Amino acid sequence: MKKVEVIIRPFKLDDVKEALTSLGVQGMTVTEVKGFGRQKGHKEIYRGAEYLVDLVPKIKIEMVVTDDLVDQVVERTIAAARTGNIGDGKIFVSAEERAIRIRTGETDLDAL
Amino acid sequence: MKKVEVIIRPFKLDDVKEALTSLGVQGMTVTEVKGFGRQKGHKEIYRGAEYLVDLVPKIKIEMVVTDDLVDQVVERTIAAARTGNIGDGKIFVSAEERAIRIRTGETDLDAL
Amino acid sequence: MKKVEVIIRPFKLDDVKEALTSLGVQGMTVTEVKGFGRQKGHKEIYRGAEYLVDLVPKIKIEMVVTDDLVDQVVERTIAAARTGNIGDGKIFVSAEERAIRIRTGETDLDAL
Amino acid sequence: MSAADTAFVMVCAALVLVMTPGLAIFYGGLTRSKNVLSTMMHSFFLMGLASVLWVIYAYSLSFGTDVEGLIGGLNYFMANGVGAQPLEGQSIPQSAHLTFQMMFVIITPALISGAFAERMKFSSFTIFMIVWITFVYAPVCHWIWGGGWLQRLGCLDFAGGLVVHLNCGIAALVAALVVGKRHGYGTRPFIPNNLTLTLLGMGLLWFGWFGFNAGSELAADAVAVNAFLVTHVSAATGCLTWLIAEWMLRGKPTSLGLASGAIAGLGSITPACGFVGVGSALIIGGVAGVICYLAVLAKDRLGYDDSLDVFGIHGVGGIWGTIATGLFASKLINSAGGNGLFFGDPGQLKAQLIGVFAILVYSSVATVVILYVVKAIMGLRVSPDEEDAGVDTAVHGEVGYSL
Amino acid sequence: MSAADTAFVMVCAALVLVMTPGLAIFYGGLTRSKNVLSTMMHSFFLMGLASVLWVIYAYSLSFGTDVEGLIGGLNYFMANGVGAQPLEGQSIPQSAHLTFQMMFVIITPALISGAFAERMKFSSFTIFMIVWITFVYAPVCHWIWGGGWLQRLGCLDFAGGLVVHLNCGIAALVAALVVGKRHGYGTRPFIPNNLTLTLLGMGLLWFGWFGFNAGSELAADAVAVNAFLVTHVSAATGCLTWLIAEWMLRGKPTSLGLASGAIAGLGSITPACGFVGVGSALIIGGVAGVICYLAVLAKDRLGYDDSLDVFGIHGVGGIWGTIATGLFASKLINSAGGNGLFFGDPGQLKAQLIGVFAILVYSSVATVVILYVVKAIMGLRVSPDEEDAGVDTAVHGEVGYSL
């Protein structure tokens, strides 16, 4: 099993979710995050004070999938999340050792 | 050391937290997330527009624990978080290489 | 590649971010979380009801970096995030297998 | 007809109207965020429902030709004949009287809704309210303001200590008991979702209460000014004493305590405001802040789930204010009123106690009957799953915040 | 001069003023959080812009010496000569008339802004509004209230069904079409960021609407009281019928439906409130709640992006209310008014239909011309990137919430 973490632009969430489910990904967990990177932020002004806000809103999707799905997940995510502009985000893959479904106690592949 | 990631129903947070601390887990980090899975979402209606919201609020708990604690953590979490209905959530376990306590610089087991 | 996860006090975010970028870290992802640990929480009172709130606001920073950067990242983060009081937070390091930049499809070190 | 009085009463009616949105956010801010809309809807929905009942028949039941001191006749059905002509002894069009009083029939049941927030079924809520307005609000209003038996008996209630506050407070207590506790009450933390809403709501309530209390004089005269002034003074002392009590007992002065104390002071002065002076108002409000706080503490001991403390604040405040009227009323303030015990007339206190007792008994019994009937027919609560998910999405298909 | 009427009109002006903040949060709560401030600014900014235009020349264009029934002269330029002296037939200083009417020229264009929320360029918005107020609002106001041709024709509009609601509603429809859809409209979910704001906004609108409608009598008399009462009744029935319609058609009674129905009821009664009784108001509001709901459903079929349903609610409500005035108006309610079809005068209905037709045509044509000119010169929309990032940070350099 692998854990795939995807960081994307917020408005791409629906497209990516759709792309992944059509692939057979049955579950994922979504978090609102802020990203810092090459994409430049924006200026905010409150009366006299001016701030450069370099943390931009992003969405993080985490999903644990079987090893053989990873390549397709990556491919489809790129297709769905890409705009071609700086700030499209990243995909990270790491090893996951165990998975358990709380409801049933099923483990690993059965738990996904 | 292992990292245990637990995704549960929001209202189960207190029960799970209690179960884990009684086990000797001394620290954890909690995030509000949205989950997509078998649990069906709900319909939202705003004037003419109707949306199926399939992301449901969940709580993610992350904790890094010693290897020998993992089985108990899993067991107790299941006991505390289970309702038996779809959407109870998951537990994921992965390897953690290092841990450092910022305050003291202690590492690994001492840092937990 | 390693994934470094840092949990710090919210008001230290700017200092840590600065310390890391000056090191050459080019990207990171920031999440608002709540932490449970040795730091004691506070009492909240709403009319007759009194609660001990033991989840305290924290910031989680995740960044994927090359192996050789890890030690420096840890060191600098400690320097920037430390106050010496309970609750300064933790640093966790784990292995990351792959990284992909969505915009370009670049992988691994090129994707960071 | 006096244009000045008419202008005054219209503006006061608008002020009373705005109390209901104020109450909606006051209550809304106190629940968990998954129920903020359903809680607010209880109040807003009554702006529609109660108003329609009022113009169709409830005004007539309240202020129509008296039938045995118990209820008004149906002579004003559909606001029939309610027009430019003032009622006897009034200087405003009767339509202004109907309008002004309409705002009271909105907020009284809206106040009750705090008792069963976060778990009541919306359909059952609707039926309950229709019946309650008809069989509890209208008769009680008639007894005290419409020429009924309590009014004849000399029981004083300037702006609604009995009709509004005690009436809603005791109904709320009953409702909390019949509907039952929220799932997790007492074991899980129930943290208010948005106290800024609650505080702003308190501000709007305080603002609107001037219309409620001063407007009840139905004329822009010195009695109205006095009512205005003592209303403010009682709110002020109420918020101070609750805060101080809390600071001493729990170590923290909270903003919710401040807001609650203000409402306690406002509720308590309501029956008295046209009859008592500034000095008395300082006492009435000051006592209100403390006893309502203690009542709220007692709830947590007794363990019933009057979720937003309607009884502790409005019920207890209404009792105290009505009794205080029997203590502090003075004909020097309002020659059309009475003298309380401290101004020489123990009879006034007796009349007040009868009023308190009557409403306590009638409203609680009638409310319990209505609730059990509704429960038998259609149930009162959402399903446990809906309660866990939150009433907002489960019943109304909406979420309060998507920030 | 009557002090009572003057006091009344001043207070009513304040009430109308507070409708604009109410509208700002009503609208603000409905957008996505990245655009909440820009949406609110549209309304707030007009409190500045429209007021300045009004005192400089727009009041004069509206109420100055009539020129051929089409427009007012510039005799009141810079409020020249507008002082303590009442206008003929009025009992308040003319400065109070100017002030009261000023609040209308703020909220009418503010209402339009809901049509193009979340994508309009702020600079283009500014220019559009200056021109629209000058060439649409002022003449239309003159025609109906300033002694213009529609007024002479006997078309009745007590408080702004034509001048305000239909006028803004049709302009909004045109604007939605010319400006175009929001990026993602119809494909992505657009969830309101904060319905508690929206509900509170509705409460403030309802509150302020009393000033709007009753104040339009410019005197604290029985006609004003009637206007006040039927305004409330129509709002009440509007919110009930929308809710019921929705409950039946979609299975959920929503708080946004409740709020929308109240606004529909309020908008619809506006032209009629000084001329119809309580029974008629029950019908007017009840019908409004249903037809405006259906209009809003129709939008989603037709596919144009009138983002906050300005046409569906104010346009349709304004048409219905103006026609309803021609049906239900009665001289028994207001001898200075007329009799509608149901009270014996089909001519009144004809006058109303002419009014509806005239405003529909004039306002839509003029608005389309203005918008195309502004578009040609400077564009109407923010860039796609700015739209995705949100207008708040992109254009105004702020974020609404940092909780």
Added chain:
Amino acid sequence: MSAADTAFVMVCAALVLVMTPGLAIFYGGLTRSKNVLSTMMHSFFLMGLASVLWVIYAYSLSFGTDVEGLIGGLNYFMANGVGAQPLEGQSIPQSAHLTFQMMFVIITPALISGAFAERMKFSSFTIFMIVWITFVYAPVCHWIWGGGWLQRLGCLDFAGGLVVHLNCGIAALVAALVVGKRHGYGTRPFIPNNLTLTLLGMGLLWFGWFGFNAGSELAADAVAVNAFLVTHVSAATGCLTWLIAEWMLRGKPTSLGLASGAIAGLGSITPACGFVGVGSALIIGGVAGVICYLAVLAKDRLGYDDSLDVFGIHGVGGIWGTIATGLFASKLINSAGGNGLFFGDPGQLKAQLIGVFAILVYSSVATVVILYVVKAIMGLRVSPDEEDAGVDTAVHGEVGYSL
């Protein structure tokens, strides 16, 4: 006694009261979310505290029998003798005068609290306010409105440019300096937690300001209408010019700039509103928007932490408005007023300058003394840890939002 004037003043008092909740959310929205409640509490708490002091003795100190032009006597202690009988030259019950003025003694110190938001100790705040109201507000109020030396000297302050705005503004500047900067000021971003609250607060302030300014005439006459109108006009130009200045200097028109400009315009017209016409109001508000913006920019250069810009907006606005009264006042607007420099009387300007100077000196010196005494006895700030955690949880045991 005039019922119309009485009705008007009561309603205006309610309007002024609602400014304080408006201010609470205006301020509350501007701080970081961990301090939103403590900031709001400052205002709300004064609704209790200041009111009680006022009815007990502060009204008497302000309006009691004059003692050497410096202070009022204690003849109205406990509102003794303040009843239905009007004061000389007034047409409303004296109790209405006390009530109306009570709302001013609430909001003036509440305005100061913006200077030390997010770090002041609540207990010290309480003591400071009691002493400040007694030794600064009451005498200053007496000097200008209670028959004191400045009033005799002919210094004009229609509704509180000196008593309220300059007085609170300079006290705020002093307090900011004595209390010291917030931890992290100038190095970390301080992002407002909820600008929707702030904007709504501005709306409520604008709304209530009509009561503040027009109500200060204490009669529903043409002067009151004029005050109402020019108040609105000045607010309108203030928000436009601040926005334009900001747009030109920083490239972004912000909603906070809009709101700030409106408050600047409102504050500046306050002393002048009963004496100047529409044309002058356009200038007064327009200049206010620019100079207050520049004052706020200057703060960031000078580096003191007047957290919510009380001095920059109210202090500078109060000075400008008071001087502007000496320039633009005209007896054509109000025969009971004076003529400013531009209307032929340089003496009026002199009187105004004396007023400005007197309040600047007295209020700053007295405030600095009070603060140092309180600091010596009990400290002024929460501990650094409490400041980092947020005053809401640390001192009040609550959180603003749990969404």
